Amino acid sequence: MNCARIAPLLDAHLDGELPAATVQQVEEHLRACARCRASVQRLRALRQLLQEAARDTAAPPALRQRLLTALESPVPAPPPARRLWLAAAPGLAALALASYLLFARTASTGTTTPADRFVYHVASSAHAAAVLRTLKNHLDATPSIRVVVVAHNDGIDFLLRGARDDTGAPFALAVHELRQRGVDFRVCGNTLTRRRLPAEAVLPEAALVPSGIAEIS
Amino acid sequence: MADRARFERLLLPHLDAAYGLARWLLRDDALAEDAVQEAFLRAWRFLGSLRGEDGKPWLLKIVRNACFELMHRERLAAGRTDLDDARVDDDGAQVGTALVLPLDPLAAAIEHADHAAVRGALRALPAVYREALVLRELQGCSYKQIAAITGVPIGTVMSRLSRARRALQWQLAERMRADAARR
Numbered sequence: 001m002n003c004a005r006i007a008p009l010l011d012a013h014l015d016g017e018l019p020a021a022t023v024q025q026v027e028e029h030l031r032a033c034a035r036c037r038a039s040v041q042r043l044r045a046l047r048q049l050l051q052e053a054a055r056d057t058a059a060p061p062a063l064r065q066r067l068l069t070a071l072e073s074p075v076p077a078p079p080p081a082r083r084l085w086l087a088a089a090p091g092l093a094a095l096a097l098a099s100y101l102l103f104a105r106t107a108s109t110g111t112t113t114p115a116d117r118f119v120y121h122v123a124s125s126a127h128a129a130a131v132l133r134t135l136k137n138h139l140d141a142t143p144s145i146r147v148v149v150v151a152h153n154d155g156i157d158f159l160l161r162g163a164r165d166d167t168g169a170p171f172a173l174a175v176h177e178l179r180q181r182g183v184d185f186r187v188c189g190n191t192l193t194r195r196r197l198p199a200e201a202v203l204p205e206a207a208l209v210p211s212g213i214a215e216i217s
Numbered sequence: 218m219a220d221r222a223r224f225e226r227l228l229l230p231h232l233d234a235a236y237g238l239a240r241w242l243l244r245d246d247a248l249a250e251d252a253v254q255e256a257f258l259r260a261w262r263f264l265g266s267l268r269g270e271d272g273k274p275w276l277l278k279i280v281r282n283a284c285f286e287l288m289h290r291e292r293l294a295a296g297r298t299d300l301d302d303a304r305v306d307d308d309g310a311q312v313g314t315a316l317v318l319p320l321d322p323l324a325a326a327i328e329h330a331d332h333a334a335v336r337g338a339l340r341a342l343p344a345v346y347r348e349a350l351v352l353r354e355l356q357g358c359s360y361k362q363i364a365a366i367t368g369v370p371i372g373t374v375m376s377r378l379s380r381a382r383r384a385l386q387w388q389l390a391e392r393m394r395a396d397a398a399r400r
Contacts, residue, residue, distance in 0.1 A: 009380040050354045053335035059236035
């Protein structure tokens with residue numbers, strides 16, 4: 001019997017995401033297999049339950065009104081310094097890092113100007129290689145931007161001496177290249193202290209700052 | 218202004234969906250309002266980069282990102298360093314959730330669950346599971362759209378969704394078991 005092969009497909013089957021040929025195979029199996037049929041039945045019941053119980057409440061009218069009012073202003077108010085922005089500029093790929101990667105934009109005008117300053121906040125090194133790639137793409141797209149990378153907590157790992165990415169390449173090379181293009185790298189001193197690392201453990205390209213959080217304020 | 222008209226046609230109709238997603242991700246109405254406001258402002262500013270006529274996935278991606286930023290900021294403010302409320306291992310086995318679930322208690326849990334229990338169970342899931350379920354079951358997004366919104370490959374969407382559903386069933390069964398034990 002094909003349970004081992006079919007069972008993982010049941011979710012996609014329920015969601016209508018399987019190609020036609022596979023759908024046929026799944027349905028053929030379901031005709032013969034009570035256990036898988038029961039699984040599908042449970043998934044359907046769960047869906048119905050969710051849709052009944054978690055029905056979206058409408059956005060409060062006041063919120064809608066605030067949004068419309070905000071649009072009226074000729075120049076959108078500049079975000080306060082602490083606001084964190086995700087820049088959706090063309091050329092930036094894979095903002096999958098969003099959970100770990102925050103852009104803070106400190107421009108004082110409402111539009112993206114070449115002199116814009118971007119702060120990349122890195123709190124986890126899991127995606128450090130991808131961060132650096134994204135940053136490179138960003139610079140390629142808009143060479144005149146000023147970028148500061150602030151690393152804290154686990155995000156400092158890629159800025160430590162000897163750090164390598166998972167292809168074995170030293171991070172120092174990419175960091176050096178970006179430094180040449182004017183990117184500022186800053187490592188949170190609080191994190192170093194907390195992790196009992198000496199200042200010498202950090203790549204020379206990166207500057208130490210007392211607190212990574214204050215940097216993005 | 219053409220932009221304003223476009224905004225109202227392509228984005229404003231999805232305000233409720235945006236608010237719903239934000240509420241489930243942030244689990245706090247006030248934060249959700251902040252996130253939605255921030256998201257719509259960004260959407261307005263970057264409206265030029267929206268291609269085509271379907272504003273919903275594009276908008277939800279902005280909302281989703283604004284929510285995670287807010288979550289992160291709130292955690293930093295509270296002095297915590299963990300980035301998510303529970304570890305979710307996308308590649309390996311599920312962490313903290315039974316892989317093999319006995320069938321009968323599950324079926325019973327689903328059959329007898331009341332709405333409050335379901336909402337509580339959903340709230341208790343890790344953020345990336347909650348997000349997968351909300352986008353799929355409540356917002357009707359396709360796998361491809363969910364992948365675009367959450368910024369992960371379709372394979373990851375599929376495995377998260379599948380695990381999320383199992384985790385939800387498990388949560389429901391646990392709650393039912395705990396309730397029964399209390400009586």
